[in-house]
Amino acid sequence: MKQILFVLLIPLLLLSCKKETVRLSTNADEIFWLSNAGADMPVWVRGNTASKVIILFLHGGPGDGAYQFADFQTDQLWKHYGVAYWDQRDAGASAGNNNVANLTLDQMIEDLEKLVIVLKYRYGNDIEIFLMGHSFGGLLGSGYLVKGDNQNNIRGWIEVDGAHDYPESNTLERQMLIDTGTSEIAKGHYVLQWTPIVNYCSSHQANVSLDIDLQIDNYAAQAENYVNINHTNTGVNIFSRSSPLSLGINLYYLYYTTPGRQFLQSLEPMTFTDQLHIITIPSLLIWGKYDFTVPVGSGLHALNNLGSDNKQLVIMPQSGHVPMDGNTDLFAQTVIEFVKSVR
Amino acid sequence: MVSPRPKFLLVCLRQICLLAFMLLFKVDLKAQDSLHKITQPVYVHSSFFYDFPQSFGASLGTTFPVRSKKIITEFKGGKKIIRYRDLIVSSDFGFYRYPFNNSGIYFFQSIGKRYHKEMPYYFEWLIRLGALRTFYDGLVYAVNDNGDVNVLKDYGRYYAVTGFTAVFGHDFERSKYPRPFSIAIKPSLWFQYPYNSFLLPHFSVEATFLYHFKSFNIGLKQKEVVQLLNK
Numbered sequence: 001m002k003q004i005l006f007v008l009l010i011p012l013l014l015l016s017c018k019k020e021t022v023r024l025s026t027n028a029d030e031i032f033w034l035s036n037a038g039a040d041m042p043v044w045v046r047g048n049t050a051s052k053v054i055i056l057f058l059h060g061g062p063g064d065g066a067y068q069f070a071d072f073q074t075d076q077l078w079k080h081y082g083v084a085y086w087d088q089r090d091a092g093a094s095a096g097n098n099n100v101a102n103l104t105l106d107q108m109i110e111d112l113e114k115l116v117i118v119l120k121y122r123y124g125n126d127i128e129i130f131l132m133g134h135s136f137g138g139l140l141g142s143g144y145l146v147k148g149d150n151q152n153n154i155r156g157w158i159e160v161d162g163a164h165d166y167p168e169s170n171t172l173e174r175q176m177l178i179d180t181g182t183s184e185i186a187k188g189h190y191v192l193q194w195t196p197i198v199n200y201c202s203s204h205q206a207n208v209s210l211d212i213d214l215q216i217d218n219y220a221a222q223a224e225n226y227v228n229i230n231h232t233n234t235g236v237n238i239f240s241r242s243s244p245l246s247l248g249i250n251l252y253y254l255y256y257t258t259p260g261r262q263f264l265q266s267l268e269p270m271t272f273t274d275q276l277h278i279i280t281i282p283s284l285l286i287w288g289k290y291d292f293t294v295p296v297g298s299g300l301h302a303l304n305n306l307g308s309d310n311k312q313l314v315i316m317p318q319s320g321h322v323p324m325d326g327n328t329d330l331f332a333q334t335v336i337e338f339v340k341s342v343r
Numbered sequence: 344m345v346s347p348r349p350k351f352l353l354v355c356l357r358q359i360c361l362l363a364f365m366l367l368f369k370v371d372l373k374a375q376d377s378l379h380k381i382t383q384p385v386y387v388h389s390s391f392f393y394d395f396p397q398s399f400g401a402s403l404g405t406t407f408p409v410r411s412k413k414i415i416t417e418f419k420g421g422k423k424i425i426r427y428r429d430l431i432v433s434s435d436f437g438f439y440r441y442p443f444n445n446s447g448i449y450f451f452q453s454i455g456k457r458y459h460k461e462m463p464y465y466f467e468w469l470i471r472l473g474a475l476r477t478f479y480d481g482l483v484y485a486v487n488d489n490g491d492v493n494v495l496k497d498y499g500r501y502y503a504v505t506g507f508t509a510v511f512g513h514d515f516e517r518s519k520y521p522r523p524f525s526i527a528i529k530p531s532l533w534f535q536y537p538y539n540s541f542l543l544p545h546f547s548v549e550a551t552f553l554y555h556f557k558s559f560n561i562g563l564k565q566k567e568v569v570q571l572l573n574k
Binding site for chain 2: 022030031032033034035036039040042044089090093094095096097098099100114117118121122241242243244245246249250252253257259
């Protein structure tokens with residue numbers, strides 16, 4: 001009996017021995033968690049944290065999860081800087097119990113505020129944090145930066161095909177699908193594929209219902225296959241550190257259950273365009289030329305509205321909504337040069 | 344009001360057809376039940392555990408029958424088939440580790456049925472219910488309203504777990520050269536609840552070694568059913 005008890009206690013002993021000392025490294029590969037308002041959110045940190053620069057990646061979706069971008073898409077940054085991949089609440093590998101009441105954009109902005117505090121606590125107050133918001137992460141990042149004095153904690157803002165203005169993105173998305181589709185049909189390119197897209201977009205207005213906007217989003221993702229862009233089409237790594245089961249369940253919850261859809265619905269009117277002038281930190285906008293989901297027009301509009309003196313928009317010529325996939329080298333080079341120029 | 348007569352006629356007609364069908368095949372079945380007191384082994388088992396996609400772990404537990412049924416089917420020519428249907432309960436205490444994600448300790452209480460004949464192979468199905476405590480990999484931080492950071496020690500969450508397991512086993516105690524152990528493979532589908540206000544499915548497989556200590560037995564009543572099949 002004693003032996004059995006001993007064997008049962010082994011895992012408990014192993015768990016209690018877990019102790020981590022945080023050290024800055026040129027090749028960090030570590031995880032920590034932020035627990036806030038019912039959600040436990042993992043942050044995977046890769047690369048050169050010894051550089052004292054951390055690029056905090058805000059994934060899109062919502063619900064995409066950040067881990068899938070911790071691969072060839074952003075690994076060129078690791079040599080120069082640390083990159084923190086944060087799974088937002090109810091996304092990726094994030095966990096928790098009954099926390100649906102806290103699934104709001106305001107709560108996510110609060111999560112981000114606390115994460116920035118934790119990053120400084122963990123890696124030192126002298127680290128420089130750059131926010132990189134992709135797609136929905138653009139909305140989240142903009143919401144964070146225009147709130148209070150949050151931008152004082154951030155050295156630079158990198159918006160990648162960011163949806164800082166949902167209604168504008170939806171309108172431009174629909175129009176770009178109609179214009180490009182009509183032009184491609186006239187050229188005889190992918191006529192069968194473009195025809196239903198053009199027909200649907202022509203007969204449905206954007207910003208009328210969530211279902212219509214989600215359908216237009218689906219068509220926007222499909223349309224990237226019918227234009228000449230680089231697309232690696234890498235699927236989700238099923239043996240990744242972020243379990244495809246939790247990723248899939250979190251996505252399912254967001255897109256196919258009433259509470260999840262209520263959250264998506266609450267995002268539909270969200271816009272920070274009229275507050276972008278508040279953001280005065282150096283800003284880099286990176287946009288895929290063939291992004292149908294959040295078209296370049298949205299980036300141009302942000303460029304005009306940002307309050308920063310140091311701001312630029314860089315178009316990725318062979319990219320759609322994910323320029324780190326379409327123009328991986330150019331993307332990395334652009335980000336590295338921007339961070340260098342700001343430091 | 345509808346007359347009951349057509350329904351009555353329909354029932355009679357159905358019964359006549361059924362009887363005619365049985366007579367056609369000339370099958371007689373006579374059954375006789377009896378109760379015996381028997382002794383059955385209590386197995387202590389240990390398992391290696393793989394949970395898709397990256398978790399590995401181990402568990403310890405016991406399995407024993409609480410009710411047994413022996414079904415003897417005797418054919419006209421003297422041929423006899425013996426089958427067993429045992430109601431079994433099983434308890435498991437284990438842990439897993441999912442690197443860069445979380446570790447967990449769990450307890451499962453299971454109930455199910457074991458099906459076997461005189462051969463060493465057996466099949467079981469189990470319905471499981473239990474509890475899971477997770478521990479996150481890496482440090483867990485919380486920030487209070489004043490902006491103070493706290494490191495939460497051994498932080499994780501409690502979940503209820505439930506699921507279904509199939510067991511494919513080989514009992515060496517019933518083999519030609521009896522040995523006091525069995526081996527089994529157990530694929531499982533189980534759910535962790537409430538996970539982000541929903542549930543998280545798990546697909547796992549256990550490779551199990553079951554050992555029967557000589558003095559570790561349980562007494563129970565076995566119902567014996569003899570079926571005489573005149574075929």
